[in-house]
Amino acid sequence: MENVLRPLIVLGGTVLLTLAIGWGTDRLLCKADERNHDTPLWGLLRRARIPYQLVLCAAMLRGSYDQAKLLERHQVGIGRTLTLVLIGSAAWLVIRIAAAIVETTYTRYARAHRDAARVRRVRTQVELIMRVVSAIVIVVAASSMLLTFPAMRAAGASLLASAGIIAAIAGVAAQSTLSNMFAGLQIAFGDMVRIGDTVVVDGEWGTVEEITLTFLTVRTWDERRITMPVSYFTSKPFENWSRGTPQMTGIVYWHLDHSAPIEAMREKLRDILRHCPAWDGRAYGLQVTDTTPNTIQVRALVTAKDADDIWTVRVTVREQMIAWLSAEHPYALPRVNTADAVLPPYRVPSPDGASLRRAYEFPRTGRG
DSSP, X not given: OHHHHHHHHHHHHHHHHHHXXXXXXXXXXXXXXXXXXXOOHHHHHGGGHHHHHHHHHHHHHHHHHHHHTOSGGGHHHHHHHHHHHHHHHXXXXXXXXXXXXXXXXXXXXXXXXXXXXXXXXXXXXXXXXXHHHHHHHHHHHHHHHHHTXXXXXXXXXXXXHTHHHHHHHHHHHTHHHHHHHHHHHHHHHHTSOOTTOEEEETTEEEEEEEEOSSEEEEEETTSOEEXXXXXXXXXXXXXXXXXXXXXXXXXEEEEEOTTOOHHHHHHHHHHHHHTOTTEEEEEEEEEEXXXXXXXXXXXXXXXXXXXXXXXXXXXXXXXXXXXHHHHHOGGGSOOOOOSOOOOOOEEEEOTTXXXXXXXXXXXXXXXX
């Protein structure tokens, strides 16, 4: 009877105690979250309740398993399994706690600073730091798991002896991967490009959506995703429209007839911008920048607070100006001349040879 009750008491008591402690801790975090609405730390820590309970359960089972005297033939294997579960759940718990602290720090910083560019920079750095911390914790946990096996501890000396050769081989084999990792750190702390920046890469306009230690994802205006190694941004030039101040100046071109009413177009441009919410009111202008035998090139300069608004302003000005010209000044639109050409006059001698007379004749055909 004792052999049956003892394992049940030990195992059942451990599970019940784990659930009770986990429930009590979760209630305390809920009350702390309700009292402190200005910080999301307590609410984020609730995400760690599952690994927290696994750590408690594995630790108590590992400590009380010897007293339970259950499956004594497999005591070593079960004990090692509990140790592995304890190490893995502890690593999971550390990652969740670190993520909660980092997210809380970023949220407080974002609330305290109104500069969008600085907030995006901190967000990029925070995400990359979190990835580095997660990688370190996972590597340490995996190493600790391997060291629980006696065979791995015995092989440690030989592994250390050949560490130099292995490191050299790994460095050559993973040269591109390592370069991307260092490029990712350089991007994060060098403030070259940040999450949310508007960039132009290989002729594609888009927004930086994700940055990791090895690759970067750009979401284009038509919702495609371009994924490229982060080393691209440290070795090749690219356009970052969000660098510095987000304010931008846009250009709109028209090809019109030489008789286009330029002064009236300037007034119309002012009226269009006054009714365009995306225009920031800083500046505007309209000039003739080029001419051809058939048309002139008219350029309008407009301003906006960011890349998205400058696109809206440009298309609005282009569409409304063309509609206005078509309705009010149709002669200003480009035309194709279909009339016969007027030939230049030339002079021929008069019959008496005393004077020359002007004639408008077609060129001679060359016959006599």
